[in-house]
Amino acid sequence: MFVVLLALLCLIPAPAWNQAPDVNVNSRYTIESVEFPGKYQRKLSPSLRSEFDRLAGEKFNQDLVDRLSKRIRRELRGYSVMQKITKGTTPESIRVVYEVLRAGRQTDLVLPRLVYHSRENFSFGADGKLRSGGHELSMGILTDNDRLMERYSGLRGGYQRSMLDGRFQAGFTAESWRAQWNPAVLSALAAESGQDETAGIYRTRLHVSPGLSAEIVRGLTLFAGVSFQRFQTQFPAARFESSNALVSSLRIQRRFEPSGPGKHTVEAGYHLRAATRSLGSDFAYSRHAIDARYGLDYGDDHIAAAFTAGYLTGRAPLFDRFILGNSTTLRGYNKYDVAPLGGGRMAHGSIDYRHKWVRVIYDTGTVYDRGRGSGVLHSLAAGVTTGAGRDSVSLLVAFPLKEGRAEPVFILGMNF
């Protein structure tokens, strides 16, 4: 009975008010200036900063100023932004004044991972974060069957200290995972027995990684650290092995917002992981990976072209081998069909187009081992999305582009 009543209440339409844009009496005044603390201006995008200049001299518009405040809050996470309108220095003029305060102790619960893949099932993670001043403490849970060959589930946590207005960061992460393996991986390993090319499966994995990162110039970040992984192998005998490595990455991210319409984003990164016996590692290998992405936002149209490639020298544990066929690569395929043990060489490209709520993606890529045949695969995905932002949720149906029978893959989730 109550359920029916509640459902009926939900169906009652809200009153439709004809909200006029000039309900604020101050809209007859001219904006003399938009004042924003200089210290925080560098954290804002160029287009947002240019909005400040654009508003000066215009008549006050409540909706416009509210939208501006919303954009500022979106770009200044972790800060409290207050908007005030005050009298200007000349009659009939007003000033839009922003005050920015660093939020004190701030706690948050974040979902970094939420995706369903019809062949690989759910991947889900939640992180609790406690921030105070420049310190951030995090603790979370995760079960993921999308990024690696195995499903890894467990706990992770870390600490990070930000200095020099966030340009320099130091911290560490610690993770404890339990691995589950698909029968396809076990069959492929059995077929490989006798060859020393591929490492075996493991039951548990403990990972600790301290590191430092610095923003050398605006948009260019260098990271350097070490990674200690200790895992319990299952075959041929249960024992502990280590993979200890020096890790380094260089990442650039720039946004170009010319005076005309359209916003361009360019991101690129190089990642190196060099496992060395001098750190007490049982494995010695180098893992090189590059990725690049170009994005164009033009009104309701959003297009993103992405490329990633990787190269492995030496014998690496399964978690460091490259895979294709998940929610972000070769979306029409299942990673166990593409390469059940991953590969030492990989290249992948994709074009992702969104128009309002429609999304279409073309993927192409190859993954293989040195001295073995490589085949380039293609897939197409189409579906609906709630937008182009990071909070958008998409539902896609993906098909491999190949001859013969092809089963569709359904993907539902966010951030992919």
Added chain:
Amino acid sequence: MRRALYSILTASVVVPYALTGQELRPVWTGSDLRVSAPSLRFLSGAVLDRLRNGAAVGFDFQLSLRAGASVLRRSPHRFVFSYDLWEERFSVARLARGTLERKNISHLTQNAAESWCLENLLVLTDGLDPARLLNVHLEVRAEEPRDNSPIAGDSGISLTGLIEIFSRPARPHVARWNLTQGPLRLNDIRQK
């Protein structure tokens, strides 16, 4: 179990309406009912601060006639207040809806602005028996500030943000006022 649930739901509806300290004075013209509330001050506290900081603040008013649990007539109105920074006076706009026309007024003091809203509130009484016992109910609710943090950040969806959004009706700082008068008969409050 069902009875307990019913009691909880009833209490959650009834208790806010029982928290009435101000006086509501209804007047019936013969075709519509209007109210005044001399001691009602809804331009106060955080809402007043927002107005003095130059923001426009919307208020939802609902005047209703009830007989027991059933609502016989209801009339929702939205008024938007703003504060003239140079003239230091209030301006109010009653927004249009359906056949209801938009009305504006400016250069008002705080008290005059509050009174003007109530003077422009009415609920039609066509078809109602003037001898029937009923309650007059006024609900005023201030629009919430639109300063919520974005849900999504660089690291994913913020559950704290989501929880905050879905729990918004229960947020204690939402300014609302409920006034009730009755039971009474329309005949008893007819304007002479």
